Amino acid sequence: MRARLLAAAARRPLLLVTALYAVAAVVSALPAAARFGSAFLSTGLPGYGEAASGDHLQTSYRFWLVGHQLGRGAEPWRDPYSYQPLIEPQVVLGGWPFGFPYWPLEAALGPVVAWNLLLLAVTVGAGVLTYLWLSELRLPPAAAALGGLAFAIAPYRLVQSGGHLLGWAAVLVPLALWAFERSRGAGTPRGAHAWGALSAAALVSIPLSGQLHLALGALPLVAAYAAVRFARVPAAWACGGVLAAAAAGLAAEALVIAGSSAGEGRALEEVTRYSASPLDFASRWRLHGLERFVYLGWLTPALAVAGLVLLGRRRRGLALVLGLAAVVPALLALGTNLPGYETLRDVVPPLRYPRVPGRFLPLATLALAALAAVAAAAALARVRPRYRAPLAALLLALVAADLLVFPLRSSAADPDNAAYAALAARPPGRVLELPIFERGEGQFGSVHQYYALQAPRERPTGYSLAAEEVFAFTARFDRLECGAWLPGDREALERLGIRYVVWHGGLYEQSRTPGAWFGWRGLERAGFGSVAGRPPVVLFDPGPAAAPPPVPEPERGEPFLCDGWEDGVLLRAEGAVWLYGRGTATLEVEPKAPGRVTVIADGGPPIARTAAARAVVEVELGGLGWHALVVRAAPGLRLFDAMLR
Numbered sequence: 001m002r003a004r005l006l007a008a009a010a011r012r013p014l015l016l017v018t019a020l021y022a023v024a025a026v027v028s029a030l031p032a033a034a035r036f037g038s039a040f041l042s043t044g045l046p047g048y049g050e051a052a053s054g055d056h057l058q059t060s061y062r063f064w065l066v067g068h069q070l071g072r073g074a075e076p077w078r079d080p081y082s083y084q085p086l087i088e089p090q091v092v093l094g095g096w097p098f099g100f101p102y103w104p105l106e107a108a109l110g111p112v113v114a115w116n117l118l119l120l121a122v123t124v125g126a127g128v129l130t131y132l133w134l135s136e137l138r139l140p141p142a143a144a145a146l147g148g149l150a151f152a153i154a155p156y157r158l159v160q161s162g163g164h165l166l167g168w169a170a171v172l173v174p175l176a177l178w179a180f181e182r183s184r185g186a187g188t189p190r191g192a193h194a195w196g197a198l199s200a201a202a203l204v205s206i207p208l209s210g211q212l213h214l215a216l217g218a219l220p221l222v223a224a225y226a227a228v229r230f231a232r233v234p235a236a237w238a239c240g241g242v243l244a245a246a247a248a249g250l251a252a253e254a255l256v257i258a259g260s261s262a263g264e265g266r267a268l269e270e271v272t273r274y275s276a277s278p279l280d281f282a283s284r285w286r287l288h289g290l291e292r293f294v295y296l297g298w299l300t301p302a303l304a305v306a307g308l309v310l311l312g313r314r315r316r317g318l319a320l321v322l323g324l325a326a327v328v329p330a331l332l333a334l335g336t337n338l339p340g341y342e343t344l345r346d347v348v349p350p351l352r353y354p355r356v357p358g359r360f361l362p363l364a365t366l367a368l369a370a371l372a373a374v375a376a377a378a379a380l381a382r383v384r385p386r387y388r389a390p391l392a393a394l395l396l397a398l399v400a401a402d403l404l405v406f407p408l409r410s411s412a413a414d415p416d417n418a419a420y421a422a423l424a425a426r427p428p429g430r431v432l433e434l435p436i437f438e439r440g441e442g443q444f445g446s447v448h449q450y451y452a453l454q455a456p457r458e459r460p461t462g463y464s465l466a467a468e469e470v471f472a473f474t475a476r477f478d479r480l481e482c483g484a485w486l487p488g489d490r491e492a493l494e495r496l497g498i499r500y501v502v503w504h505g506g507l508y509e510q511s512r513t514p515g516a517w518f519g520w521r522g523l524e525r526a527g528f529g530s531v532a533g534r535p536p537v538v539l540f541d542p543g544p545a546a547a548p549p550p551v552p553e554p555e556r557g558e559p560f561l562c563d564g565w566e567d568g569v570l571l572r573a574e575g576a577v578w579l580y581g582r583g584t585a586t587l588e589v590e591p592k593a594p595g596r597v598t599v600i601a602d603g604g605p606p607i608a609r610t611a612a613a614r615a616v617v618e619v620e621l622g623g624l625g626w627h628a629l630v631v632r633a634a635p636g637l638r639l640f641d642a643m644l645r
Contacts, residue, residue: 013141014128020145021127021152024400025120028153032410033116041116042162043290044409048506049536050447052411055163057446058463060115062092062210064106064453066099081452082462084430085496086470090462091255093210094165098122111453112413119161122168127152129174130369136181139377142392147373150399154365155284155295156358159407163290169211170362173218176202176241177225183234196237203241207249212257213359215249216350221325221363228317256465257353266355268342274356275335284405291356294333296365299402300372307374325367329360372399417454419502419533424455426541429499431457434523435481435513435563438474438572444511447504451537460496475573481508482515482562483522484576484628486603490526501528505536505551515562518578518626520549556580556626559642570637577629581644585621585629590614592636600630614640 026033032041042056051057066076074080076099078089098118105114131148135141151157151174161167176199183195203222206215219242226238274291286293304326312319335341335357345351354360376395380388423431433448445463452459460473480489501523508516520530529543535550554560557580561568564575579585589597594612601607601619609617621627621644631637 013145014131017131017141017145017148018124018128020396021124021148022120024127024149024153025123028123028158028404028406029120029408030406032408033120035410036116037113039410039413040112041119041408042411044411046510047412047414048509049414050412050417050504050506051414051450053444053447053507053510054411055165055443055446056115056411057450058443059094059163059165060102060111061446061449061452062094063099063102063115064111065092066095067103067106068456070103079462079464081456081458082449082464083460083466083470084458086460086473087467090464090466092464093208093252093256096208097205098165098168098209110415111450112415119168122161122171123152123158126157126171126174129171129178130366133174133178133181134370134373136178136185139373140380142380142388142396143373143377146376146392146395146399147369149396150297150300150369150372150403151366153400153403154362154369155297155403155405155407156293156361157365159290159293160362162408165209166211166214166359166362169206169209169214170366172202172206172209173214173221173363173366175199176218176222176238180222180226180229180234180238183237184229184231186233189233192233193237196234199234200237200241200244203238203245204248207245207252210252211359212249212252213354213356214362215245216354217329217360217363219245221321224321224324225318228315228321266353268336268345270355271341271357272336274358275337275341276333276358277337278334281330281333286407291358293407294330294358294361295405296330296368297399297402299398300368303375303399304368304371307371307376307378310378311371311374322367322371326364326371329358329362329364333358333361414537415454417451417533417537419537419539420451420454422532422539423457423500423502426500429457430497431455431459431500431502432477432480432493432498433459433461433502433504434519435504435508435511435515436461436474436478437463437511438471438478438563444507447507447510451502457500458497460498478564478572479562479574479576479630480522481513481519482576482578483518483520483525484562484578484630485522485526486600486630499542501540502533503530503538503540505538507536508551509536513563514560515576515578516551517549517553518560518562518628520551521626554578561639565639568639570631570633570635570639572635574630574632577631577639577642578626579621579629579642579644580626582621582624583644585619585627585642585644587617587619587629587631587642588614588640589617589631589633590638590640591633592638593634595634597637598632600632602627606632 029041040056043054045052069076076095077091079092080089102114127148130151131144134144134147157167157170179195179199183192186192206218223242226235276292276294280292280294284295308323383391437445449463505516523540524545527542528540529546530538531541532539560578562576564572591611597611598606598608599617599619607619
């Protein structure tokens, strides 16, 4: 009886902190949580009548693939739909481990509620696992609860949970540390090995979840932690976990990254775009976008500094590890704003791959939470017992006020789209979705992946790293989104097995892709008719035109430049221009360097000339109407004027 009472007493604080973190998870998700059943907890970008783009769509797609593939007896790490039939089905990371609980939730409740439930559950789990880890370090329950709260609602971890998997995978770090401590304190060899194995599995799960950037920081952190908290069995498991995780990361690099558009690392210009400034660490508002939102709080870091000093007096090794874990990721988040960062990338080759240098910051938030808990434990120990509960409540409230910035927003879901419902019932055939995104870049391709949950079909595009050869498709057919079809295009699509096209009017708006009206008209001229759905998402099938474009026709008096032009400069090897009228079209151009300029008017014979400076290209057009001029030249060509005479 006494043993049962003691066990119940030990569980009581855990139940209380779990309830605390559940409340904190819901509150931190406000006001987006008010639309829990109808919109994703995410970044809140506009959807313009369809699903709003964002990494949450790609992540939920990869979660869905796990159950979908297992249900059909296939490998859960393969994507059988993206970039088909251009390459073999890709190996994709990101389904492990969260795709397994997502599978039954999505089947029972749909993708929106499944995503939102899991996101809140991960927030609760982040707090609970941190609490359990800190409790093993002999911190009192109230102090450990404060540390768990600080990590659970850490603004960077939360904002990186709304779309990116980084905030989810971050919970694997306190899991690894807690399991290490349980192994260290286990009373039997069997228990020590069981907990050690869990610690190693948590480490391996970080690269398997696709978070290779987080693994670059988490593995050294756990290795250093195991060294300063050394015990033979847990240290052996931790070492094995670090080595296995490193091997998994290298395998992922070989299978997913090598040969892809990121195979040579990220350009320094990309890193600069996402490098945080010192002001970003102090601001509760997103001054420079989502990826540079690195607010760490004011009170929490102050408590952490005090905790570091106190811990250094008793456990210098642990203080050193946690101090470095708090400072180094924060410094790296500055990216190119940190003197010597470019040299550091050369010295430490793995740093060439993260596009966003703040990807290591969850480790800093965990270390700050632990050090703040140490400070809270010291403060509680210095007051009389009757004042400890009020002081603990005050500290919890102050930390919550310090860190609650409500970073999540509602993102439109469109779970029952009529066009994709019709596509799901159609005969076999691949699907092409407009607009097409050059080289699969940008987050907008995630919308195509999300609708695959409603109508799984092979498609020649995707949203992920891929072998370079697949981007020859987008380079050739990108102009179709602007209606600039050339002879042979329809036949080429048919040879690829593409029978259906889905026109996404809302995605044209989201991505600021010009030419939605021309894209619709181009489909009609190519022999496709709108057969199902309602704007902004409409399914096209071979057949006669059925409805006029649901977007206004552009002004006829001005040339219309399609995607591929920016301020009159050609960004790619090909760009389309539309002119309205009849007669002779005159294009005044200037190449960046001497070279050939080719113009194809309305799919006719190419008109080519070599230009070394500003030149005029003239082409004859047909009758009155809109005319497509496809311009091919080296990127950098400047178009000064396009007119009819």
